[in-house]
Amino acid sequence: MKKVYSRPKSLKRRPFHYCPGCGHSIVHRVTCEVIDEMNLQERTVGIPPPGCSVFAYHYFDVDMAESAHGRGAAVATGLKRAYPEAIVFTYQGDGDLAAIGTAETIHAANRGEKFTAIFINNAVYGMTGGQMAPTTLEKMTTTTTPYGRDPVLEGYPIRISEMLALLKGAVYIERTAVNSPAHIQRTKRAIRKAFQTQIDGLGFSLVEVLSPCPTNWKMTPIEAWRWVDDVMSKEFPLGVIKDITGARDAD
Amino acid sequence: MKGYIEIDRELCKGCQLCQTFCPKAVIGVHSKVNAAGYVPAVVNENGNCTGCGVCAIVCPEVAIEVYRE
Amino acid sequence: MTGNGAIGEAAIRAGCQCYFGYPITPQNELTEYMAKNLSRRKGCSFIQAESEISAINMVYGASVAGVRAMTSSSSPGISLKQEGISYLAACELPAVIVNMSRGGPGLGSISAAQSDYFQATRGGGHGDYRTIVLAPSSVQELADFTHRAFELADKYLIPVIILGDGMLGQMMEPVEFKHGAPEELPVRSRALRGAKGRPSRIIKTFTSNPAELEELNWSLFRRYQLIKKEETTCETFMLEDVRLIVVAFGIAARIAKGAIKNARADGMKVGMLRPITLWPFPSEKLQELAKTTRHFLVFEMNMGQMVEDVQLALGDKGEITFYGRPGGVISTPSEILRVISRLYYKNGLDKK
Numbered sequence: 001m002k003k004v005y006s007r008p009k010s011l012k013r014r015p016f017h018y019c020p021g022c023g024h025s026i027v028h029r030v031t032c033e034v035i036d037e038m039n040l041q042e043r044t045v046g047i048p049p050p051g052c053s054v055f056a057y058h059y060f061d062v063d064m065a066e067s068a069h070g071r072g073a074a075v076a077t078g079l080k081r082a083y084p085e086a087i088v089f090t091y092q093g094d095g096d097l098a099a100i101g102t103a104e105t106i107h108a109a110n111r112g113e114k115f116t117a118i119f120i121n122n123a124v125y126g127m128t129g130g131q132m133a134p135t136t137l138e139k140m141t142t143t144t145t146p147y148g149r150d151p152v153l154e155g156y157p158i159r160i161s162e163m164l165a166l167l168k169g170a171v172y173i174e175r176t177a178v179n180s181p182a183h184i185q186r187t188k189r190a191i192r193k194a195f196q197t198q199i200d201g202l203g204f205s206l207v208e209v210l211s212p213c214p215t216n217w218k219m220t221p222i223e224a225w226r227w228v229d230d231v232m233s234k235e236f237p238l239g240v241i242k243d244i245t246g247a248r249d250a251d
Numbered sequence: 252m253k254g255y256i257e258i259d260r261e262l263c264k265g266c267q268l269c270q271t272f273c274p275k276a277v278i279g280v281h282s283k284v285n286a287a288g289y290v291p292a293v294v295n296e297n298g299n300c301t302g303c304g305v306c307a308i309v310c311p312e313v314a315i316e317v318y319r320e
Numbered sequence: 321m322t323g324n325g326a327i328g329e330a331a332i333r334a335g336c337q338c339y340f341g342y343p344i345t346p347q348n349e350l351t352e353y354m355a356k357n358l359s360r361r362k363g364c365s366f367i368q369a370e371s372e373i374s375a376i377n378m379v380y381g382a383s384v385a386g387v388r389a390m391t392s393s394s395s396p397g398i399s400l401k402q403e404g405i406s407y408l409a410a411c412e413l414p415a416v417i418v419n420m421s422r423g424g425p426g427l428g429s430i431s432a433a434q435s436d437y438f439q440a441t442r443g444g445g446h447g448d449y450r451t452i453v454l455a456p457s458s459v460q461e462l463a464d465f466t467h468r469a470f471e472l473a474d475k476y477l478i479p480v481i482i483l484g485d486g487m488l489g490q491m492m493e494p495v496e497f498k499h500g501a502p503e504e505l506p507v508r509s510r511a512l513r514g515a516k517g518r519p520s521r522i523i524k525t526f527t528s529n530p531a532e533l534e535e536l537n538w539s540l541f542r543r544y545q546l547i548k549k550e551e552t553t554c555e556t557f558m559l560e561d562v563r564l565i566v567v568a569f570g571i572a573a574r575i576a577k578g579a580i581k582n583a584r585a586d587g588m589k590v591g592m593l594r595p596i597t598l599w600p601f602p603s604e605k606l607q608e609l610a611k612t613t614r615h616f617l618v619f620e621m622n623m624g625q626m627v628e629d630v631q632l633a634l635g636d637k638g639e640i641t642f643y644g645r646p647g648g649v650i651s652t653p654s655e656i657l658r659v660i661s662r663l664y665y666k667n668g669l670d671k672k
Contacts, residue, residue, distance in 0.1 A: 025311030078381025
């Protein structure tokens, strides 16, 4: 018998601090698989956010630089402009990318900055204890919407990816999930395509990943993974939102 | 197709996703808690395992290695 | 050329490869100079960012990649940059930040002022840190200090602030650029460009272990002690048998010089100490001067900021008088001469 599945080389051998069933663990792993398969470990610089994944550098065995909350897109812009040969990716949560970082995200996409944004959407602010995020669903209970999100007071969940698709500088945007083997493989393909978009110098790429957060959703891992299909992806439909790369689907 | 898997007991956080997704009922729940306090997954019956790898794909902790003929 | 333009030219000659800024009066000539002269240079990048916050974070990113990067703004915009500057200081990343100050607080005025002294010298963002602060008082110094700022930033791995003001930025004077543009600068050893042939590296400060953060703070402050020892700079002016010492920086020092020359012509023994590094502040020089005379007149275009550093340096060894004009009002040399005379004669300094 031969081994057909094991830890990717660029994923450090360190137990994840993430909760059981958390989407971060999956996305970290498939991103590292892509980095290995595309031979990018020596060229990659990642920019993790404040948040549960602030310690992403404990897991990704690539150069990484901390960023202030929400500023990942600006840091990535400066880094990529200063040294275009690097493969630069930001790894950002929903608050980081679509609340405090909205301006940076939109304008980096608008300028077609050639980095990849991996956008982890778990509809809640995880690290700080479960407050409302821009992507929190209507009626969803969080610690700052204890009566359920009321659009009249708190607005609607934002589909930032669809908004970014309106910008000419954004060339590849896809929304995926990591709550089933098929979705996980699709996420991996999307990240690979996003990195390829960057390598080809085509413009801004973003992969939005619907990510289960069992702890703050107050569910078991299995319930959380099901909730992504049953509820969350109804608000945030999976699929390619924009693709003007002209390339065939990465496989 | 024959296969077998190895689950790292100490990495497992007992999320049971592997058990949920395994098409061959290869995985069950251990009787003992691991050092971190989780009840880890355990291989029931490797005789049914085809080495499809679905368990490893869904395992968030990269706790499973998969072997196939 | 204008002061703002001189900064731009000096930066390019110092090997600045990245400039990220945002329009704000009175420093737009600098942003525009970089748009014209940096944006199409090979290996260089100019971005008019979406905000001053984005601009400082772009500087952070470029500095992570190991290139000389700069941003500029004026008072309200510099307030926006404070978080970014704290991160640069924490992660020991070189950067140059130019503040062409204007009247404040709030939206304030577009006229020159010096009310960002505290913001610049106390580490205006959160946490314990310092940035080197250079205070030019002529277009020539804007050029010279820009070059020095990049050198200091790289040498000590620290953000450096050039604290100018609206008047210096927009005045036109002859300037000589003493440094040519470099061929290519060496890449900093801590830069992140991909882990090729070495282990992967992390630039961060966040830690869940306070002891680790404590050690970082101590290490930063050890470096600050070294900077104090090596880089403190000031200018002395007409201090022969002086009886009253004016302490002023930047544009205020220019104005005071005119007043002092006239005072000397009138027989008053007045001179000036002009701090050039506001941080590190030339406390030792002040203490040395306090041995020759007790009388100091601090003149700044604010409500009293540098005067606190003078008080800290001298304690009860000096009699310190403060004269300030806030809000962007610019004193004239004759006004300062009146202040000097009044103080001089009131204290009987002509009779010693």
